[in-house]
Amino acid sequence: MKVRVTDTYEDMSDAALSFVVDQVRHKPDSVLGLAAGSTPLLLYQKMCDAMKEGTVDFSRIRTFCLDEYIGLSPEAPQSYHSFMKKELFDGLGLPPERTRIPDGMAADIARECAMYGAEIEAAGGIDLVILGIGQNAHIGFNEPGDTFVPETHVVELSEATRQANARFFDSLEETPHWAVSMGIRDIMLSRNILLLASGAGKTEALYQAVCGDITPKAPASILQLHRNVLVLADKAAVARMPTKYLD
Ligand code: GLP
Numbered sequence: 001m002k003v004r005v006t007d008t009y010e011d012m013s014d015a016a017l018s019f020v021v022d023q024v025r026h027k028p029d030s031v032l033g034l035a036a037g038s039t040p041l042l043l044y045q046k047m048c049d050a051m052k053e054g055t056v057d058f059s060r061i062r063t064f065c066l067d068e069y070i071g072l073s074p075e076a077p078q079s080y081h082s083f084m085k086k087e088l089f090d091g092l093g094l095p096p097e098r099t100r101i102p103d104g105m106a107a108d109i110a111r112e113c114a115m116y117g118a119e120i121e122a123a124g125g126i127d128l129v130i131l132g133i134g135q136n137a138h139i140g141f142n143e144p145g146d147t148f149v150p151e152t153h154v155v156e157l158s159e160a161t162r163q164a165n166a167r168f169f170d171s172l173e174e175t176p177h178w179a180v181s182m183g184i185r186d187i188m189l190s191r192n193i194l195l196l197a198s199g200a201g202k203t204e205a206l207y208q209a210v211c212g213d214i215t216p217k218a219p220a221s222i223l224q225l226h227r228n229v230l231v232l233a234d235k236a237a238v239a240r241m242p243t244k245y246l247d
Contacts, residue, residue: 005235137219192228192230
């Protein structure tokens with residue numbers, strides 16, 4: 001797994017856009033897996049701009065988000081429902097029936113997890129999943145642990161993740177303890193994977209993902225086993241990466 005390095009976050013987002021556009025031009029009804037978080041924000045903005053300018057047509061894509069907090073209503077401003085709607089789906093004009101997100105308020109959460117996996121399968125699987133990486137090398141909300149969890153599942157968020165995500169909430173206390181996440185199998189079955197990393201805060205996590213042992217203690221390291229992964233990172237995120245891993 002090699003890392004394509006760009007000078008800046010903006011350059012990384014441009015390179016990501018061109019990868020996503022190629023995918024959707026090649027298959028206009030592509031199924032995309034989507035991360036929330038700060039890293040893909042500029043990519044999402046650029047996708048909306050490209051759609052507005054008529055460079056590419058995203059109207060036939062279907063999307064499955066990687067994760068959602070448990071206990072937040074879809075309307076809550078910090079929910080990933082709100083985030084994705086505001087940052088991407090409204091700009092692309094995608095209706096809710098094309099944009100599935102786990103329901104963190106489901107009365108029967110185990111059933112919701114099972115349904116989510118079944119819906120991904122019924123859609124023909126994911127063509128391209130766009131991933132960020134947590135500071136502890138999580139992908140989606142697949143947190144470090146003793147095993148890889150294959151299916152969509154309920155996760156207890158680590159303290160490190162809650163602290164990293166507290167910036168989106170009024171306080172750490174208000175930051176949820178639980179989430180639903182697509183599992184590692186769902187991600188690894190995606191036909192293509194785009195992993196994005198930006199900034200010095202991701203240097204260690206990206207090092208573990210690309211150069212470290214394949215271990216559930218650094219969930220992103222499993223991506224080393226996938227044959228179609230593009231890792232895009234800015235200079236700051238590859239500060240301690242040996243050059244043999246750089247493209
Ligand atoms: C979050 C999300 C992930 C995201 C990662 C990095 O907690 N669950 O999907 O990729 O952590 O987030 P950011 O891009 O904000 O650093």
